[in-house]
Amino acid sequence: MAATVGHSKTESKPGLTTNRAQFIEDARVHGNLYIEQPYELYSAENHEAWRQLFARMGERWQRYANPRFLQGVETLCLDPSAVPRLEDVNKFMAPRTGFKAKAVSGYVPAFLFFDSLRKREFPTTITIRDSDRLDYLPEPDIFHDIAGHVPMHTDPAFADALARFGEVAQTAVQIVKKIKDPTEQVRRTTSIMKAMARFFWFTIEFGLMRAPDGKGVKAYGSGLLSSYGELQHSVESPMVQRYPLQLEWVINQYFEIDHYQPLLFIVDSFENLFEQVGVLEEWMKAGRLDNVSPGEPALSDVDVRSFIDASI
Numbered sequence: 001m002a003a004t005v006g007h008s009k010t011e012s013k014p015g016l017t018t019n020r021a022q023f024i025e026d027a028r029v030h031g032n033l034y035i036e037q038p039y040e041l042y043s044a045e046n047h048e049a050w051r052q053l054f055a056r057m058g059e060r061w062q063r064y065a066n067p068r069f070l071q072g073v074e075t076l077c078l079d080p081s082a083v084p085r086l087e088d089v090n091k092f093m094a095p096r097t098g099f100k101a102k103a104v105s106g107y108v109p110a111f112l113f114f115d116s117l118r119k120r121e122f123p124t125t126i127t128i129r130d131s132d133r134l135d136y137l138p139e140p141d142i143f144h145d146i147a148g149h150v151p152m153h154t155d156p157a158f159a160d161a162l163a164r165f166g167e168v169a170q171t172a173v174q175i176v177k178k179i180k181d182p183t184e185q186v187r188r189t190t191s192i193m194k195a196m197a198r199f200f201w202f203t204i205e206f207g208l209m210r211a212p213d214g215k216g217v218k219a220y221g222s223g224l225l226s227s228y229g230e231l232q233h234s235v236e237s238p239m240v241q242r243y244p245l246q247l248e249w250v251i252n253q254y255f256e257i258d259h260y261q262p263l264l265f266i267v268d269s270f271e272n273l274f275e276q277v278g279v280l281e282e283w284m285k286a287g288r289l290d291n292v293s294p295g296e297p298a299l300s301d302v303d304v305r306s307f308i309d310a311s312i
């Protein structure tokens with residue numbers, strides 16, 4: 001049983017397991033958000049978790065993933081049997097689109113995260129889930145970030161849309177900094193951020209795209225591409241509503257993160273996605289994101305302040 005690997009007597013490395021990594025705890029205590037990837041700390045159990053996750057996704061990616069994602073997996077030359085080194089990933093990715101995976105010790109406040117995308121840096125979790133909890137993980141891990149997100153970053157059109165989204169976060173900061181009344185400033189910032197978070201969720205994390213042959217849909221969202229169960233569910237299940245992406249709907253649509261998504265949106269192409277990011281920015285400038293529907297996602301004070309206090 002794979003679940004027993006980590007408890008074997010031969011195991012000596014501390015490991016970089018989700019919620020059980022001393023190295024990460026120490027980095028947080030010292031306030032170090034950006035860190036190195038201490039590759040030698042990965043345990044045999046960590047590599048085994050990667051191997052199992054990667055092995056079972058292969059066939060599902062072939063059936064349900066956007067073709068540019070499949071090309072991305074090839075481009076990155078990911079090792080099926082070991083947790084990847086970020087420097088190796090970057091060697092293959094950076095020459096294509098300029099994007100680089102950058103190791104972080106934990107949660108990146110919202111503006112900092114979006115602004116990293118503008119700079120084509122992708123904050124990347126380096127811990128990996130427990131090998132006996134392969135299916136459900138509320139937190140991101142290196143499998144979600146590297147096997148779910150990063151292959152898409154090798155595609156120039158997708159990469160442009162993602163970096164453009166980062167620019168829109170800057171526009172948001174310029175807008176909210178001009179609001180004089182502090183209460184109104186927090187209220188409008190929260191509304192604009194909700195709209196942005198919803199857009200990000202229904203595209204970058206859970207987006208579907210029309211298949212190239214026009215028949216059906218394929219997944220390009222990382223939350224789908226890193227989930228063995230939900231990837232198939234998202235494309236095939238009659239329990240999922242799938243609609244063409246409509247901005248006025250997306251920005252007002254709340255979502256929950258602890259179960260399969262019942263509603264997904266379809267774009268025609270990454271060029272189409274790029275255009276929609278531009279429309280989002282226009283709507284923001286016109287005040288059309290100032291009063292979006294309340295509800296999820298909830299935003300922390302830290303996230304809201306990260307926009308209001310950003311120095312740009």
Ligand SMILES: [Fe+2]
Pocket residue numbers: 140144149205222223
């Ligand atoms: Fe993600």
